[in-house]
Amino acid sequence: MEDLISVIVPIYNTGCYLRKCVESILSQDYENLEIILVDDGSTDGTTVHLCDELAEKNDCIHVIHKKNGGSSSARNVGVENAKGEYVVFVDSDDYIEKNMLSSLFQDAKENDVRMVIGGMVIDGHKKIIRPDALPASARLDTKTALHYFLLGHWHSACTNLYHRSVFDELTFPEKESNEDYYFNFFAIRKVQSVYVDLNVFYHYVKREDSNTTARASLKNLDWVSHTEAIYNLIADDADLGMLMGEAEYQYLFSNIVLANKALLSLKDGYTEEADKLYKIVSSNLNISKKMLRKNTYLSNKYRTMGTFIANMSELYRWIIIKGLKVVKC
Numbered sequence: 015m016e017d018l019i020s021v022i023v024p025i026y027n028t029g030c031y032l033r034k035c036v037e038s039i040l041s042q043d044y045e046n047l048e049i050i051l052v053d054d055g056s057t058d059g060t061t062v063h064l065c066d067e068l069a070e071k072n073d074c075i076h077v078i079h080k081k082n083g084g085s086s087s088a089r090n091v092g093v094e095n096a097k098g099e100y101v102v103f104v105d106s107d108d109y110i111e112k113n114m115l116s117s118l119f120q121d122a123k124e125n126d127v128r129m130v131i132g133g134m135v136i137d138g139h140k141k142i143i144r145p146d147a148l149p150a151s152a153r154l155d156t157k158t159a160l161h162y163f164l165l166g167h168w169h170s171a172c173t174n175l176y177h178r179s180v181f182d183e184l185t186f187p188e189k190e191s192n193e194d195y196y197f198n199f200f201a202i203r204k205v206q207s208v209y210v211d212l213n214v215f216y217h218y219v220k221r222e223d224s225n226t227t228a229r230a231s232l233k234n235l236d237w238v239s240h241t242e243a244i245y246n247l248i249a250d251d252a253d254l255g256m257l258m259g260e261a262e263y264q265y266l267f268s269n270i271v272l273a274n275k276a277l278l279s280l281k282d283g284y285t286e287e288a289d290k291l292y293k294i295v296s297s298n299l300n301i302s303k304k305m306l307r308k309n310t311y312l313s314n315k316y317r318t319m320g321t322f323i324a325n326m327s328e329l330y331r332w333i334i335i336k337g338l339k340v341v342k343c
Contacts, residue, residue, distance in 0.1 A: 016046040019115055019175075020098030023106050024088030026054045029061035031107035031219065036068055036075070038109035044116040049075045050092045051106075055082030086186035086193045089171075093181050101176045107219050108172065114215035118175035125153045125209045128177035129201060131168055133214035151211050157257065159208040160199070164244075164260035165311060166267065169195045173216045180204060192237040199244055230279040230288040234272050238295065241265040263311035266302060269295040270320045277334040296327035 021039050025032060039049055049072070051065045062079070069075040080091055089103060100119065104110055114132065121130045154162070163169070171186075171194045180201050186193045202208055245261040248254045276292035279285060299306065299320050306312070306320045322330045 016044065016119065017099035018097060019044065019047045019100045019102060019119065020050060020092075020096035021047055021102045021104055021115070022050045022052065022089055022092030022096065023104050024052050024054055024085045024092065025056060025061060025065065025106040026082065026085075026088075027056050027058050027061055028106040029056075029058060029064050032061065032064055033068075035104060035106050035109050038112070039104060040072065040074075041112050042110075042115045043112055044119060047074060047115060048096070048098060050095060051075060051077045052088040052092045053077060053079045054084065054088040055080060084189055086188045086190065090185045090188065093185070096178070099178055101178060101181070102174070103172050104216075105172055105218075109217050109219070111215045111217075115175075117211060117213065117215065121151075121209045121211050122175055122177070125207075127153065127207050127209045128180055128205045130175040130209045130211060132173045132175075132211045132216060134168075134170060134173045134216040134218050135214045136218050136220055151209070151213075153207055153209050155207050156202060156205065157254070159202050159210075160254070160257055161260055162210075163198065163202055164257060164264050166264065168210075169198060170216075170218075171197060172218075174198075176201065177205075190236045190240075191233050192240055195237070196240040196244075229282070229285065230272070230276040230291050231285075232287050232291055232294075234275065234291060235294065237268045238265070238272065238298065241268045259309060259311055262305050262309050266299070266306060266309060266312060266320055267316065269298045269302070270316050270323065273299070273323050273330075274319070274334070277331055280331075281335050292327075292331065296323050296330075299324035300327070 023035065023039075036049065036051070039047070051069065053062060053065050056062050065077045065079075069077045076095070078091060078095060080088070093101060100122070102115065102118070118130045118132055122128070184197070184200055184204060186197045190196070241261075241264045245265050248257050248261045273292055273295045276288045276295070279288040280292070303321070303324050306317060306324060309317075312320070
């Protein structure tokens with residue numbers, strides 16, 4: 015008999031998307047699964063009612079209603095209640111291909127790994143997110159996987175199949191943004207090898223009101239904090255020392271992207287948080303000028319932007335806000 019897979023769906027006020035999401039899970043050609051809907055304190059009656067309705071109609075669906083604590087909190091609660099040998103996460107406004115679970119499970123078994131990473135497509139943009147630098151689907155040792163991970167090829171937890179043992183003494187950081195990046199670094203570090211499946215199984219539905227499209231705020235600094243923490247960890251770990259360049263790249267990249275995000279928000283209208291965010295990340299880049307010059311992984315585009323911000327932050331700010339040239343990341 016196939017191992018039980020627990021599919022955890024954190025939910026907050028996404029009733030208009032939830033049915034399609036759950037139907038895509040119920041339609042899987044992998045039969046031995048449980049679906050755990052974690053209602054993270056939704057405030058609209060539609061979402062709460064739909065969760066209960068779906069559970070009443072399907073024995074494999076279980077609902078947990080909890081106080082609002084964020085996506086990480088909902089995922090952690092889901093894992094605590096999961097009975098499966100493997101765990102998958104699906105955001106409640108997204109959906110998956112019918113062969114996602116069977117394909118990732120087969121990858122895990124055939125390649126004897128505790129973590130499998132699949133591809134993602136952004137609906138409406140036809141943008142595929144996957145490690146295209148790899149010539150074909152492949153089994154990677156931890157250090158090779160971390161090399162690609164730190165260079166930004168994949169960060170989402172939703173494209174992945176995890177063996178339950180991955181969650182022993184490892185949880186998603188709560189009340190923080192960019193939690194997938196931080197969690198996956200330690201998940202990859204924990205397992206001995208990772209299998210990467212280049213096929214696209216996951217559909218990310220990009221909403222205008224989602225966290226990823228929201229205006230810049232100081233909460234975005236969690237990304238910088240995470241990249242800095244991982245940079246310091248690698249610097250102190252002789253076994254991972256060969257990944258210093260990749261860790262530097264991710265730290266620089268996070269600051270450059272957030273600098274532009276802050277300015278594009280300011281272009282739409284002044285906010286104190288966006289202003290503070292830009293000052294903080296431009297200062298970080300100023301301190302990191304040597305790193306900017308020497309890092310071999312930065313593209314010429316981002317090195318130029320980073321150097322401009324580091325050395326002439328106010329001029330760069332004026333150019334972007336005045337619209338002489340809008341830089342999008």
